[in-house]
Amino acid sequence: MEKITRSVVKKDHAPKISGHSVYVADYPAEGVLCGKLLHANIARAKVLRVETPELPEGYFYVDAKDVPGDNNVNIVLDDTPVYCRGTVEYIGEPIAMLCGPDEAVVTRLRDACKVEYEELEPALDLRKATETFFDYRFGHGDVDKAFSEADRVYDEEFETGYQEQAYLETQGMMAEPEENGRMFVHGSSQCVYYIHGAVMRALGCGPDGVRVLQDVTGGGFGGKEDFPSILGCQVAVAARKCGKAVRCVLDRREDMEYTSKRHPSLCRYKVAVRDGKVTAMDIDVTLNAGAYSTLSAVVLQRGIIAAPGVYNVPNLRVHGRALKTNTAPCGAFRGFGAPQTFFAVEMMMDHIARDLGVEPLSFKEAHLVRQGDFTSTCGRYHFPVPLPAMIDKIDKACDYRKKRAEYAKPQTGRYRRGIGMSLCFHGAGFTGSGERDLIKAVAKLRKYRDGTVEILASNGDIGQGVRTTFPKIVAHELNLPLDKVYYQHPDTARVPDSGPTVASRSLMVVGELLRRAAIRLREQWADGEEQEVEERFKEPDFIIPFHIDKFEGDAYPTYAWAVNAIELEIDTYTGVAKALGAYGAFDVGTPVDYNVVMGQMEGGFLQGIGYASMEQMNYDDKGRIRNNSFSDYLIPTAKDVPNLYCTLHVEKYPDGPYGAKGAGELPLVGAPGAYLSAVEQALDGVALHHVPFTAEDTLSVMTKEAV
Numbered sequence: 200m201e202k203i204t205r206s207v208v209k210k211d212h213a214p215k216i217s218g219h220s221v222y223v224a225d226y227p228a229e230g231v232l233c234g235k236l237l238h239a240n241i242a243r244a245k246v247l248r249v250e251t252p253e254l255p256e257g258y259f260y261v262d263a264k265d266v267p268g269d270n271n272v273n274i275v276l277d278d279t280p281v282y283c284r285g286t287v288e289y290i291g292e293p294i295a296m297l298c299g300p301d302e303a304v305v306t307r308l309r310d311a312c313k314v315e316y317e318e319l320e321p322a323l324d325l326r327k328a329t330e331t332f333f334d335y336r337f338g339h340g341d342v343d344k345a346f347s348e349a350d351r352v353y354d355e356e357f358e359t360g361y362q363e364q365a366y367l368e369t370q371g372m373m374a375e376p377e378e379n380g381r382m383f384v385h386g387s388s389q390c391v392y393y394i395h396g397a398v399m400r401a402l403g404c405g406p407d408g409v410r411v412l413q414d415v416t417g418g419g420f421g422g423k424e425d426f427p428s429i430l431g432c433q434v435a436v437a438a439r440k441c442g443k444a445v446r447c448v449l450d451r452r453e454d455m456e457y458t459s460k461r462h463p464s465l466c467r468y469k470v471a472v473r474d475g476k477v478t479a480m481d482i483d484v485t486l487n488a489g490a491y492s493t494l495s496a497v498v499l500q501r502g503i504i505a506a507p508g509v510y511n512v513p514n515l516r517v518h519g520r521a522l523k524t525n526t527a528p529c530g531a532f533r534g535f536g537a538p539q540t541f542f543a544v545e546m547m548m549d550h551i552a553r554d555l556g557v558e559p560l561s562f563k564e565a566h567l568v569r570q571g572d573f574t575s576t577c578g579r580y581h582f583p584v585p586l587p588a589m590i591d592k593i594d595k596a597c598d599y600r601k602k603r604a605e606y607a608k609p610q611t612g613r614y615r616r617g618i619g620m621s622l623c624f625h626g627a628g629f630t631g632s633g634e635r636d637l638i639k640a641v642a643k644l645r646k647y648r649d650g651t652v653e654i655l656a657s658n659g660d661i662g663q664g665v666r667t668t669f670p671k672i673v674a675h676e677l678n679l680p681l682d683k684v685y686y687q688h689p690d691t692a693r694v695p696d697s698g699p700t701v702a703s704r705s706l707m708v709v710g711e712l713l714r715r716a717a718i719r720l721r722e723q724w725a726d727g728e729e730q731e732v733e734e735r736f737k738e739p740d741f742i743i744p745f746h747i748d749k750f751e752g753d754a755y756p757t758y759a760w761a762v763n764a765i766e767l768e769i770d771t772y773t774g775v776a777k778a779l780g781a782y783g784a785f786d787v788g789t790p791v792d793y794n795v796v797m798g799q800m801e802g803g804f805l806q807g808i809g810y811a812s813m814e815q816m817n818y819d820d821k822g823r824i825r826n827n828s829f830s831d832y833l834i835p836t837a838k839d840v841p842n843l844y845c846t847l848h849v850e851k852y853p854d855g856p857y858g859a860k861g862a863g864e865l866p867l868v869g870a871p872g873a874y875l876s877a878v879e880q881a882l883d884g885v886a887l888h889h890v891p892f893t894a895e896d897t898l899s900v901m902t903k904e905a906v
């Protein structure tokens with residue numbers, strides 16, 4: 200094991216374990232007003248009037264009229280209002296915030312507000328939705344010709360549901376007017392500079408008018424990529440009006456019903472096969488974006504680029520759309536559009552193989568991309584594709600091929616078994632030229648006279664460990680003990696913009712900037728002096744420039760790879776599937792800390808199994824989400840998959856620190872395909888098309904079969 204891989208105690212281990220970490224909800228309440236949002240309770244309506252109760256001294260009602268700048272939150276397009284602009288577009292849309300010193304009084308005032316609506320017809324059914332936020336097409340080759348020459352054509356549709364990030368700490372932001380007129384905004388978040396840009400715009404001030412700090416954050420998983428910008432604007436506007444600090448922390452029900460989730464999807468795959476090989480795919484991807492566009496453009500881009508999976512498809516046509524429905528806006532969630540399409544393509548390949556009488560794994564192996572091959576967007580897989588070796592590793596770990604053959608034999612008892620495998624990648628870092636053209640990351644090291652070194656960057660630790668791994672890299676290059684290098688929570692008043700904490704980019708992109716900065720600092724090290732070194736992102740030379748208008752070029756500099764197998768046993772009396780084992784081989788390049796990386800792999804894999812099997816969230820015919828608590832929305836625990844085996848394969852990426860690639864999202868992406876393939880086998884080879892696939896779904900399949 201390389202030295203850098205050897206695990207250390209995480210820098211935030213002790214305060215978190217002891218309970219000393221201060222989350223946004225933990226700051227003393229003295230002098231801070233409590234903010235409670237008044238949410239719309241109709242999916243689509245004109246707001247005619249809000250009748251507010253009489254406000255006691257020191258209590259405030261804040262709405263769109265109080266926004267000093269632009270009442271639009273800066274995200275990608277800026278269609279999300281800070282406070283409702285006259286019509287509400289989903290249940291939960293914030294109409295106003297009630298603020299005051301006593302939480303119980305604020306809640307009572309908020310609940311006493313009467314909103315008079317003129318109801319409008321909401322769009323709730325994705326299949327009938329008519330308003331398109333984003334519509335992309337790309338492809339290559341001659342798809343029509345391939346279909347006309349095919350000896351078999353397959354046409355199937357796959358559906359995925361919501362997934363709630365279910366971070367332990369709910370969304371919460373706080374704004375404090377500073378004496379110098381600056382607005383200080385802090386809270387649970389992933390992207391301090393996103394919030395900074397959004398609040399500047401809402402307050403109508405310059406960059407110096409806002410300061411944003413990340414507080415200790417109890418999990419994000421993507422859920423704190425865009426939402427904190429919205430809530431941050433709301434508390435900042437409220438604090439500006441009240442002239443006092445305002446804090447708004449959502450309760451679990453608000454958080455689950457009204458904040459961003461993974462986009463539900465419909466994916467239709469038409470596949471041409473000739474002489475036992477896939478010759479063309481014609482893919483149609485539809486995402487349910489919810490009421491505002493927020494991050495849907497970029498989620499959709501990643502999803503459709505991944506749509507043909509890890510396979511060579513000589514003729515490809517992809518059409519992707521993100522449609523508006525009158526539901527809470529969907530946003531980022533670990534995998535960012537890719538889990539939806541990888542699920543579809545993996546099931547599709549399984550189904551085709553079985554129809555052809557070929558073992559799915561062999562069929563997939565015959566189509567695998569290799570180093571040097573074109574990607575779906577005519578970029579290149581510049582680096583080795585280690586899938587064959589990883590398949591071997593998993594086969595050895597769980598006897599995959601043998602079990603697969605054994606469980607394929609007819610099963611008749613109460614308990615029936617199945618095992619499934621999926622193959623996937625995750626494009627490391629931002630899609631396309633985002634890193635080069637939009638983010639332009641800058642990171643700094645500051646050495647103090649006493650020889651300690653501070654890292655200045657904007658990436659937040661959301662549990663994934665950058666507070667430890669960044670210092671590890673710098674300490675390693677400077678030959679310093681780890682406690683001489685530190686990384687505080689990013690504060691825009693002190694750190695440059697090294698970009699957001701998203702897209703599995705922090706360690707790979709910013710970690711590399713820090714490594715280079717550390718090498719330069721080492722070279723110019725002068726004892727007893729204060730020194731500063733800065734590094735800026737430079738796109739690697741090998742990149743084929745990406746053109747988003749044509750979806751052409753390298754969408755990602757490199758890829759992380761995964762092979763997952765899941766073995767389960769279904770109780771045909773209850774429909775309950777028990778995971779006998781989940782096996783994952785992951786290539787995320789060099790692990791910069793073994794335990795940190797394994798924590799990501801195990802947690803992400805389990806989160807993906809939850810997505811596939813039990814995490815059910817639906818809205819009713821009024822557009823209201825019903826599963827708004829942890830008793831109605833189940834997520835897996837260690838008990839659900841006791842035998843979780845993860846192993847690493849290392850293909851070094853030359854432009855990541857010590858060969859590290861993006862790691863955070865990959866482990867979730869492949870789980871649904873492996874899971875459902877195992878369910879299909881246990882259920883006698885039935886073809887299934889949706890996740891989550893719950894015990895109820897199993898029973899309904901079995902009942903249908905019995906009829």
Ligand code: MOS
Pocket residue numbers: 389420421422424531532533534535700701702703
């Ligand atoms: Mo992440 S899902 O790119 O916040």
